[in-house]
Amino acid sequence: MEYTLFILLLPLTSFILLGLFGIKLSHKISGLIGTGSLLIMAQLSYVAAFSYFTTQRIDAVFQTVIPINVLWLKMGTNLHIDMGILLDPISVMMLVVISTVSLMVHIYSLGYMKGEKGFQRYYAFLSLFTFSMMGLVLSTNIFQMYIFWELVGVSSYLLIGFYYTKPSAVAAAKKAFIVTRFADMFFLIGILVLSYFTQTFDFGTLTSGDSSIFQQAISAQFLGTSALVWAMALIFIGGTGKSAMFPLHIWLPDAMEGPTPVSALIHAATMVVAGVYLVARLFPVYVLFTPEVLQGVAYVGAFTSMFAALIAMVQTDIKRVLAFSTISQIGFMMVALGVSKLEGHHGLGYMASMFHLYTHAMFKALLFLGAGSVIHAVHSNEMENMGGLRKHMPVTHLTFLIACLAIAGIPPFSGFFSKDEILSATYHFSTGMGIWMTVVAALTAFYMFRLYFSIFWGKEKQHAHTPHESPKSMTFPLVFLAIPTILGGLIPFGQFVTANRAPYAIHMNWMVAGVSVVVAVVAIFIASRLYQYPNKRTATVPTALRGFHKAASHRFYMDEVYLFITKKILFNGVSRVFAWFDRHVVDGFINGIASVTDWFSVRIRGFQSGEIQWYAWVFLFGTLLITALILFV
Secondary structure (H helix, E strand, O other): OHHHHHHHHHHHHHHHHHHHHHHHOOHHHHHHHHHHHHHHHHHHHHHHHHHHHHHOEEOOEEOOEEEEEEEEEEEOOOEEEEEEEEEOHHHHHHHHHHHHHHHHHHHHHHHHOOOOOOHHHHHHHHHHHHHHHHHHHOOOEHHHHHHHHHHHHHHHHHHHOOOOOOHHHHHHHHHHHHHHHHHHHHHHHHHHHHHHHHOOOEHHHHOOOOHHHHHHHHHOEEOOEEHHHHHHHHHHHHHHHHOOOOOOOOHHHHHHHOOHHHHHHHHHHOHHHHHHHHHHHOHHHHHHHOHHHHHHHHHHHHHHHHHHHHHHOOOOEHHHHHHHHHHHHHHHHHHHHHOOOOOHHHHHHHHHHHHHHHHHHHHHHHHHHHHHHHHHHHOOOEHHHOOOHHHOOHHHHHHHHHHHHHHHOOOOOHHHHHHHHHHHHHHHHOHHHHHHHHHHHHHHHHHHHHHHHHHHOOOOOOOOOOOOOOOHHHHHHHHHHHHHHHHHHHOOHHHOOOOOOOOOOOOOOHHHHHHHHHHHHHHHHHHHHHHOOOOHHHHOOOHHHHHHHHHHHOHHHHHHHHHHHHHHHHHHHHHHHHHHHHHHHHHHHHHHHHHHHHHHHHHHHHHHOOOHHHHHHHHHHHHHHHHHHHHHO
16 A cells, blocks of 8 residues: 555645745646645545555454555664554544545635635645645654644644734734644653653554553652653643643634635644544553543543533634634544543444544534635624525535534434434443533534524625625535535444444444434524524523623633733743843843953054054063063072
C-alpha cells in the first residue's frame, strides 16, 4: 500500500504550486488545481480504506500496516524519530473523514469564495491544512505526530486570519495560535517525559500493552504521582487545546471569523477532533497504565459538553451556535473514551467515540456549509436578520433540517446511532454520568432547532436583495454530505473500529435509546413553540432566568477571566516587574558600560591627535618609564 504516500504528496504539491505560482494563475485554474488534487487524494483514500478493511483482518483482528517508515533523526543510543505511514482502523477511518470533508469544502469554496481577493492563497492554505492533518493521523510515532500537530496549528492560524485586513479576524487568529501553542507546550513536555523513560516514540511499541516498557516511568515518582501519569496527563492537555476542551475552549468561537468553509473543515470535522484522535491513538496506555487520567478525560469531557451546550442556547450568531455545538459534541467523544475499557462490551465507549467522530464530521460539516449558504444569501451571521428562508432556499433548508435531526439524535439519522452508543457507555460507567449526558443531548436538540426555526421559519425579514438558493457548486456538497448524514448510522461500525480491533456486534439499548429520543422530541417541541412563530411573549426571557441568560450570553465570562489573568496579573503584575528590571537594571548596566567607555574615550582621544610632536613626547615618556621600571623594580 505504498501508494498511500501520494495521499500526503498531492495536497503538499498543490500547496507548493499555489503558494509559489498562484498569483500568476487565474482563480479558475487555482481552484481546479486545489480541488483536482483533493479529488485524486479522496479516491486514493477510499481505495486504501476498502483495501485495508477487506484484506488486513487476520483471525478476526485488524493488523497494523506500515507501508513506509524511514529513519529521520537519531537521538542517543536507542531513541530515534522516524517518518512513515501507519494504517490501522482509526487512521484509515480518518483518511475517509478528512478527504471527504476537505473535498466537499474545496468544491463548496469554488462558489462561496468566487471573486474573493486572495483566492489562490486561500486554496494554498487549504491544501497545506489537508496535508498537515493527513500527516498527523498517519504518523507512526508520537514525535512525527507532534510535527504535523504544529503544522496543523500554523495552517489553522493562516486560514482563520485569511481576512487579514479585518481586525477581528487577526485577533481571532492570534488568539487561536496562542491558546493552542500554550497547550502544545504541555504536549511536548509530556512527549519528552514519556520518551525519556520508555526510550521510544513509536506508537506500536507504546500501545503494545507490554508493561516492562513503562516500568521505569511508573516507578519514578514526582509529587506522589508516577512520571507516566504526569506524562499522559500532559499529553491530554495538549489534546484539550486542539479539541477546545474547557478551559482551553476560548479560541474556537472567535475562530468563526475565518471564511465559513474553513469553519466546516477545521472547526467541525478535522482539526478539533485531533485531541480525540490523540487519546484514541494512545488509548491502550491510558486504559492499562493510567486509568486515573482516563477517568479525568471523562469528567473534563462531561463538564465541557454541558458548559458549551448552555452557552449555545443563547448565542445569536449562527456560526457561534455551531462552534459551541462542536465543543459540546467533542466533549461527548471524550466522555465515551473516558468511560471505556478494552475488551468486548466494556470497550463500547471507544467504538462509540470513533463512530460519533465519523457521523459528527459529516453532519457538522453539513451544518456549517448550510450556514455558509444562508450567510451568502442574507449577508449576515445574526439570527435576527433571518427568518422564512425555507421558501427561497429549499435545498439548503432540507439539508440543514436533515443535519439538525441527526445531531438531535432522531432516528433513523446517523447521529441517533452514534449518540445512543455513547449514552449506553456512560450508563455502564455510572447512572449519574448517563443522566448528565442525556440532559446534554436534550439541550443539543433544543438549541439546534432554535437555530433551525430562527433561520427558516417565522416572519420573513426585509433584505436589500431577495434571498435565493446558492449556486450548484455550493448545493452539491450539501446534498452529498446529507447522504452519509442519513445513512451513516447503518454502517456496522463495530465490525471495523473497536478498542481491541476485534469485531463487535452493536446491540441497541432500546431503554436508553427510547429515553434519549423522547427527551429530544420534547426539546424540539419546546423550541418550535418558542421560535417557529416567535412573538413578544415567547421572545421575553423569564425574570428567573435573566441572570443565567446574561451570563451564558457572555460565555460565563471566561474570556473576561482570561483577560483579567493576562492583563491584570501577568502583564501588570509579573511582566511589569520584569519590565522595570529590564529597563533599569539590565539596560542601566549596559548603558553604564557605554557611558564609562564614552567618558574614557573622550579622555584618551588626544593620543590619536595625528600630531607627530605629541607622538614623539609619548614615545619618549614611555621609553623612560619602561627604563625606570627595569632599573628600580
